[in-house]
Amino acid sequence: MIRIENLEVDLGSFSLRRIDLDIGRGEFFILLGPTGAGKTVLLEAVAGLLPVTGGRILADGQDITALPPEKRGIGIVYQDYALFPHLSVMENIRFGLRYTRMEKQKEASWVEGLVQRLGLDKLVHRQVSRLSGGEKQRTAVARALAVKPAVMLLDEPLSALDPNFRQDIRNLLKQIHTEFGMTILMVTHDFSEVLELGSRMAVLNNGLIEQSGTVDRVFSRPATEFVARFLGNAAPTETPGPHMPR
């Protein structure tokens, strides 16, 4: 689905180097790494929001490296939601629909279903500044889903949330992934999120991919000293799941 080949991004003070990743259709892929590793930079490069200095990004075999963000069909949800503050919940959700070729009737029923599915039906006319963290995150996810992107990029979508909302949104992401069959690339530094949501993962450090593979594999057989140290020093925050290395 998404293939990243030898990607280089140079931001002056920071650079991504020789990034190679292969994310399959419908996969929930996790990008793990410490703060400042370049996770958000990689997401923004994939979304076309940062200039790439080398390498290629392919979507379904088509080279999209030079395509502008609006032509890529890749949605992005930021950690702090990035909701449009001058618009209501519904206006946020409907923002991208004018750029799609959806029929008006289908559009209306699609949005209505989405709003209900994400539990936003009572909030549609509310200004986003008056939403709780969980409501903001659900609005941001609904807004991204509304345009039916082929790929969704999630930049630490749970880290700014109150622990009460975290599990709620985590369940929502799992359901969305299953129901919509969407390809998701999610950035996190929370091991429990990796174990609960991810099928495959990559560990990024200082602009380089240290290791990529299935979650089980990376946790049980770290390929580099950094990965071993990084995964070993921080204990999972939840009871070990089926993916948890023994």
Added chain:
Amino acid sequence: MALFVKTGSLSPARALMWACSLAVVAIIVVPLAQMVVQPSWQDLRDCLRDRQVLGAIGLSLEAAAMAAAISLVCGTPFAYLLARKEFAGKKLAESIIDLPIMIPHPVIGIAILAVASPDHWLGKFMLEAGIEIMGSLTGIVAVLTFVGLPFYVNTVKNGFEAVDQRLENVARSLGASFGSAFVRVTLPLAWRSMLAGVIMCMARALSEFGAVVIVAYHPMIASVLIYERFTAYGLKYSQPVAVVLILISLLLFVMMRMVGKPRGKGP
């Protein structure tokens, strides 16, 4: 303040703070208040009936509005560029924008005249195109744009910087082109800064004298007319014109600020 309320006395530091604040307000208010109260009602009425005064004030407002419009059209993309992009020479570009604030104003007039002279290629081109700078409204607008642009660009640049770039990123990822994201996201969040920039630019343009008097003594804008009446007839004849200019400017800016005032709580 709590200390003041409880003890009824001021500490030396607080006393100094209040004294300095009062001094600052007095420096601005006393001369202006004197100017406003000194002319009699009869003088002000006569002034308001004087066609030359009304013409000069009208020309001042017209030229200032044109300078603000040019700044809006040309300065907005530049302010956006400075707010959003890192490029070689950015610091230099920012310093160049600030130059008109630092240069003595007659120097600005002389510089514009030098460019507009037939010896300069641009002056030659303008002459062939029938564009007159010396002693014309075009010249006045050129000068006022020169002095007003830094105020517009800097104000609007700050406004754009205050809009989170990730909002534009999300808009792009939802299918909006660069222009559409600007119109639907950046503009609704930054238009108050743009209005403030227009106000600043117009305010600066209305107050300009030193550069205008060199480029275009005629047609006469209000500041030049005030100067002329002062030198020819003295304080008594220049003050009413100044008062009318101040009051009209004040009214205009209060109206613009009311338009730009956010309704209710901001986001």
